[in-house]
Amino acid sequence: MAEGNANAEALVPKFKFERLLNQDQAGRRSALAGTIDNQPALLILERAPFPTSADYLGSVPANLRTIQNLGANDIYHWYMANSGNHDGFADLKINIIWPCTEKHIKKYSKQGVRFVTETPSIYRDHVRPYMQAQREAGRLNWAYNIIEGVKEADDVLYRTPYGADPDEGFLLLPDLNWDRRTLDALHLLGLVERRDIWSLRDLRKRHIPWLRHMKAKFVDAATRVYPAVEPDQLKLYVHYQPTYYHFHIHIVHVALEAGVTQATGKAVGLDSILAQLETMEGGDEAGMDAVTLCYMLGEASDLWLDVFEPLKRSTASGSQ
The missing domain is CATH 3.30.428.10 (HIT-like)
Structure with missing residues (x-):
């Protein structure tokens, strides 16, 4: 099994790039055409998820090699940056909301989702x-x-x-x-x-x-x-x-x-x-x-907490 894994891993560095076929997910996934040992080959590159380590995430902003400002609207700012893993091109898109509010924190936090009907x-x-x-x-x-x-x-x-x-x-x-x-x-x-x-x-x-x-x-x-x-x-x-x-x-x-x-x-x-x-x-x-419109709401959103959850509770209590 170990030998098989080693042989499989040896394929990647042997890939010889010929041309870019396609990019999707806003450039986060690329399909490349080329060869391995003179045989046609496809290589699909996709950026891996960020690690969840607090040490890693906390170190990213301070260790960026370059930062290019793309623009700002009031409290919203966005940039392209080089993480230091590559030379010559930006590999990170960064958004900053500052100063942010509790409403922003709720919006970007992991939360349950509800499908509501607005009559x-x-x-x-x-x-x-x-x-x-x-x-x-x-x-x-x-x-x-x-x-x-x-x-x-x-x-x-x-x-x-x-x-x-x-x-x-x-x-x-x-x-x-x-x-x-x-x-x-x-x-x-x-x-x-x-x-x-x-x-x-x-x-x-x-x-x-x-x-x-x-x-x-x-x-x-x-x-x-x-x-x-x-x-x-x-x-x-x-x-x-x-x-x-x-x-x-x-x-x-x-x-x-x-x-x-x-x-x-x-x-x-x-x-x-x-x-x-x-x-x-x-x-x-x-x-x-x-x-009548139907749409999704996060459970932390004000519209769910202030409107639709109380309506749901009142409907449930009224049917008992």
Whole structure:
């Protein structure tokens, strides 16, 4: 058995690289073509998980060989860095949230997940007041500062002149999780200037022309900034629940693998929203607030703790 293992391990250093076939998972997995002993061979490289050792994790930030700032939005900062294991290229993508809040800690902590059903009445009586409380607590000041050009102007990839057309003004930002280099992993955020739309729940039939126009403008802006990307290589969606209650659209490359951010129960395609509004009965004021939506929530999220868990308890006690 030991000899067999040794023979198997000897194959790896004998691999002679010829060409890169593919990269996925935003470049974390690569398929290479080559030969071993003059016979065709495939080598699949994938980055291993980080060790969980406290000593290792605690030493990483101080031992980085190089750090390149990619940008910042208010408390959010992101970088490419060299861990010291390689020369000449960055092998780590680093995000920093500073100063972070307890809400951030909860969001990024390991937690159970629940699948909830938000009816129109639950939205009206419970979720909408929750959204309003979040907005009134000043949670959107960072977004307003960026939209108005007060802060983080250097990180804006494209913007319309602020105030020139408040209904159709917008700007493009790189998503926090995109490295700004890998076009197949392109992920942009389109923030609209208008403030009357908090989430997809506020969209109504009268917004259909506006949504179609904004879709065209977002695609045009993204392809202007990145000419190598064609319009049919982009898909647009919104989150429900969104991270913050100011309407924004995610613009991503179709090759970007669907992780949690694009999962069912989180991402809702912009074209699907348009189709639903177009076929909805009623006049111009008929809208997405009348639709039942299902999505996932972490058990540590405020929305679960403050709204859906109490509703679950009250339903259970009422049925006894």
